[in-house]
Amino acid sequence: MNHMKKWKKALALTGGMAVLTAVLAGCQMKKYEEIPLPETTVKSSYEAEGNAVEEETEKKGSSVERETFANPANQSHEVESSPVKAEITKETAPAMETRDETVYVNATDLNVRVSPSSTASSVGKLNRGAKLRRTGYSQSWSRVIYQDRECYVASQYLTDLAPASQETAAPLTSSSQGGEIGLNGDWKYAGYSKINSGKAVLYKAEGNNRKGKVVCVNAGHGTTGGSSVKTQCHPDGTPKVTGGSTAAGATTAAAISSGMTFADGTQEAKVTLALAKVLKDKLLARGFDVLMIRESDDVQLDNIARTVLANNMADCHIAIHYDSTSKDKGAFYMSVPNVASYRAMEPVASHWQQHHALGDNLIAGLKGVGVKIFSDGKMEMDLTQTSYSTVPSVDIEVGDKASDHSAAALDKLGNGLADGVELFFAN
Ligand SMILES: [Zn+2]
Missing domain, CATH: 2.30.30.40 (SH3 Domains)
Structure with missing residues (x-):
């Protein structure tokens, strides 16, 4: 009930009676175009x-x-x-x-x-x-x-x-013209989220090259207080099958961790946000709509909330991260562990191959623009994100603590990821 209340409040605040109706009617991602985001709340990339x-x-x-x-x-x-x-x-x-x-x-x-x-x-x-x-x-x-x-x-x-009505319908934040989307407590797995008062923002592409696909761009980390709250690793309560930031065998993990610090002292969350913004612009220019999970240093959405938002509002989910090694070892994605029990657990069972297809295409895109790739471009990891994802979804580690994160490097990564998204939807 708590989630539901928050959600209704969010909707009321965003003035979305039609949104409410659409969502109550069980309207999910494919129907998002019917959600009449006011024109002024949709940022045009053009x-x-x-x-x-x-x-x-x-x-x-x-x-x-x-x-x-x-x-x-x-x-x-x-x-x-x-x-x-x-x-x-x-x-x-x-x-x-x-x-x-x-x-x-x-x-x-x-x-x-x-x-x-x-x-x-x-x-x-x-x-x-x-x-x-x-x-x-x-x-x-x-x-x-x-x-x-x-x-x-x-x-x-x-x-x-009229301009006055446009003003009234405008979203709450002054920094963004996007349509804000909060977590709907009725969505599957939403009840497992513990931090979900924040809002994602949906951007719609304009122009004659619209793809009709929504890409969730999730800038890893950036939820104040997230590391001191625990959420369930798997929806069925079973323990994690691999190690990582939470050890194998644990049934709960940090709702969202704070991320690493680069060798030069920069916080990972700053860089993932900068890259997410670069990627957003590139995707919009290519005709993809973009659901931005985070657009500032702090959004109160934990990993489960982010995943459930992507499940319901997007056609794929890309969480951007840098790994905590210091070797500049290259980019890879977190693949679904080859553990029978894990691959048999829903929603992993029905979706893990899609996750791999997305990951493989992103790596191909990155490789195509000359980004260094680690090993064969993937590493098995039991992640909260993957454990709750019902759309193609990956955590992509585009580098590590020693990687170049200059504007030029982010631009190159953005091109590679956008190429990968195009490849994924073309295949
Ligand atoms: Zn990370």
């Missing part, structure tokens, strides 16, 4: 890029528009009176539904164009909150009145929410 973005996303429209875009001559040589554009206008505009409504801009530097094409002349730019009268609508373009004339803007950047 917003800052202005025009380039619009060029990308506007390609989403009709096949007529796509064909037009595929014509290279049109890209560079189009002029106001060109026959190509006349054709676009003729073919696209009549497909619009007639509207007479007020809409608001939900983007920055949104181009206002003379015809429904991203190659058409722009007669001005609008910013978030700008009010417009919409007279025509299609999925890709809206006809609006701008300075007393009919113009066109990309439909996806318009909303019927």
Whole structure:
């Protein structure tokens, strides 16, 4: 009941009645798109890029528009009176539904164009909150009145929410524009979590390359007080089958440990967070949605809470860690121990091969960008994360105490991990 209360409170705070309904209806990860996160609470990876973005996303429209875009001559040589554009206008505009409504801009530097094409002349730019009268609508373009004339803007950047309502629907934190997701006490295994008042944040990719997949990026450690609370190692209460930070044979372990300290004095949790942020941006740019477990030094979510959030809100779960050796031995993932009883225990039994597939692909991605790999890229470990995971899930150790953790090194790791995610979902 305690979890349930916390969860309901979190939902109330985030203003998510529809979320509540969806979740109560047993709506799980595949359905997350039905959860109407307010537009303003979803951070676009592209917003800052202005025009380039619009060029990308506007390609989403009709096949007529796509064909037009595929014509290279049109890209560079189009002029106001060109026959190509006349054709676009003729073919696209009549497909619009007639509207007479007020809409608001939900983007920055949104181009206002003379015809429904991203190659058409722009007669001005609008910013978030700008009010417009919409007279025509299609999925890709809206006809609006701008300075007393009919113009066109990309439909996806318009909303019927007035700026005031957008403000009301905004999430609690000022540092993040993401949609906050708390632990739902009804989710399977949620009751095993002891620390779960924190919130993960869901980011949605925008653009025409959306993958429709949510990647949970879990920056290892970073839960104040987590090491003094114990949680059950396995959902069935059996003891751990391998050693590690908790010895084999134990039935409980630290709810979440504080992590190691690099040879240069930097805390592991600082570096895993920095890498998680790098990876988030790269995944969003590649069209993946991202569930960020942690975005600051402390999130009150233990390993079980993080895992259950990933189980229910993501299509895979990547926990980022550095190992506690001092050899710069290279990257590897924690594989599922080849112990019959462990591999027979649910949810491990049904999912361990998926965990390995994810781990193998991440290692392949890292290897592909030249990251040093330890041994064959894996090490058997009985982890709380794996013991409760129902989506493909790995703890990846991208280095150790002696590894370079400069911005350049993190960028390279981010590329390798993002490549690995692409490989995983492509296979
Ligand atoms: Zn770690």
